[in-house]
Amino acid sequence: MKYFTNLSTRAKLLFSFGFIWVMLLVIIVIAYQSLQNITQSEKYLFDVHSKIALELRQLRSHQNFNRAAILDMMLTKDKTEQAAIENIITDKGKDIADIIEKLAKLKTEQQFQNRLTELKSEIEAYRQTRSEEISLIQKGKLEEAQKVATNIQKNRFEKIRAISTEMGDNAEKDAEAQLTLDLQSANTAILIFVVFGIAALFFSIIIVIIMNRTIAQPLTEITKIAARIGKGDLNVEFSMVERQDEVGILLLTFSRMVDILKQMATAAQQIAAGNLTISVVPQSEKDLLGNAFSQMLNNLRRMTKDILEGVNLLGSSASEILAATTQVASGSAETATAITETTTTVEEVRQAAQLSNQKASRVSENAQQVSQVTQTGQKAVEETVSGMHEIQNQMEAVANTIIRLSEQSQQIGGIIASVTDVADQSNLLAVNASIEAAKAGEQGKGFAVVAQEIKSLAEQSKQATIQVRNILTDVQKATSAAVMATEQTSKAVENGVKQSTQAGKAIMELAESSGKAMEAASQIVASSQQQVVGMDQIGLAMKNINQAGTENAASMLQAEKAAKGLNELGHKLKELVEQYKI
């Protein structure tokens, strides 16, 4: 048994199956032989006997047909039909001939051959008669034909039939005898079969049991173990039997596999526990699990590192987002306050715009008034200018008069000069007279008095002339003053004219500018109305912004919550990841 167990499964199977095959072979051989015999006999039966019977039957049928056909021919008067029938008969005749030939070949028994020759001759005779019949029919001698048919032909026909039937019966008998023989041999064969079969069965059962014990049971065990392993339960024990066949090897390898799996399992447990520091060495290049495990470890390590990095990043980003959202939240609060301020400012601006509108309309009114005033001013300026011209004319007249006065005073001056001269000369004369008087002495005293009087006269006149000269000087001064005054007046008038024209221009400019002011005022009115409208729109927009701001604030709160959640998540992830030691 040990030897058997240590055989390889192939050998075992070969042995077992070989044994059975041998048995089978024996059975098969026997069976083959028996069957061969049976088939032979069957074949012989068939070939010869049955076929003979069949052929004979066929012959008989053909004969019948021909017979019927001849009779038919006799009945019809149609030539064409007769011709046709004749053809058919001829054909059938040929068939019959063929059949006879076949029969001849089939069985070579003498008796049979004799009978067959007999038949053949009979058929020949029949055929001849038939030909005669046909010719008779064709000639139209139906009665004769009929006579022939019913007498000779009939007898021949009957004979043919009897022969053929006999032959057939003989054949059948032969067949039956053969059959019984066959049956006997078959039974023997069956007996042999049964015996051998039982033996084979018995042996095969034994083999099955052996095989079961050696192969199937261990395999089932292994299957169970495999099933358990399949379910994941690696706590399996192998009943280690020292076998060197495949099963043994299988058990060995299975146990090794289980060990390996246990290793992997422990490794997996380690990984599960979070220790990624372990290393898994694949058993070989093709170690799927080991490679996968090592790769998995690498990937896990890498992934854990990446995750850790990512988690850190997440954490930092989350905190940043949180900070940003808090900032935005505070910023939105500021925005809200700014919006309220802006709204109030907008309101103020609106009011200011309305005010400016009012003012502008008032300015417009004023400008109109101003334009009227400027018109009157313009007229006044024109009048002023004409008045100025009047003054200038008058001033010219005055200047002319003054010039004449000046000339006349000059003349007076000349006269005064001559009077002064006279006075001087009188003075000198007086002096001379006094000298002469002094020279005259006593007699000259009276003359001295006269001379003195002359002198005093001269003095008087001189004084007078001096006075007159003073007055003249004054007059001249006055005249020049007057001339200057006139000049100044003239200049003043010119200035006045200039200023009046300037005033006129200024008034014109004023009128223009007031016109422009009016235009501008009306534009201001329009634009301030637009401003008011715009301010309303801005107010509306501010409300919208406010609303948006509140919504924004709400969403910001949500975002803040989310960010907080994210932050917490980040922390959790970090904790989770840090469980794994890389």
Place this chain on the structure above:
Amino acid sequence: MKNNQAIAEQTQNTKIDWDKIKSKVAYLQEALSGNDVVSHEDKHKILKIRAKSLSLQKTEYDSNQENINIIEFLLGTESYAFETEFVREVCLLNNFTPLPGLPDFVLGIINIRGQILSIVDINKLLNLPVKGLGELNKIIVIHNAKMEFGILADSILGTRSISINSIQTSYTSMPGTGAEYLKGVTSGHIIILDAAKILNDEKIIIRQDI
């Protein structure tokens, strides 16, 4: 605006009373036409005032003293005088003819009623400093038995009679070398020149050498 206000004020202040002016002009016209505009009493008053201003000062007439008559004249800023006995006449300087080759104190010659006289500038002769330009259009003709020429003067103040005692013969205040020609100074600061000396001076005589 201020200018306008000032101008308005000015016009207000100097608002011309044309009626007053017209009446004044009419009055003047009357006066000039020769009609009596001033009343007799007013005339008298005016004349009296004039007479007073023009009347001669009463001079201290000391009969005991000897008086001399002098002619007073102005030259530059100083008033000089000659004795009347040496003065022939006085006259105006009309047109004098300058002669070449004469010393600088001789100005030239003039024609007085057909008589040719030379004119002497006292300033240059007496080397007096010339202070300013006077009129220099009066001639005082001084003469003695031999010599006769004219002295330039600014203006003749007149003749007067002064006592000899009042003449001071101090020479200190006289600048220049003309001190020798001084006769004296009166109490009225009139410098009396010695006409005789001037006339007899050798310098006056000009030779005809050119």
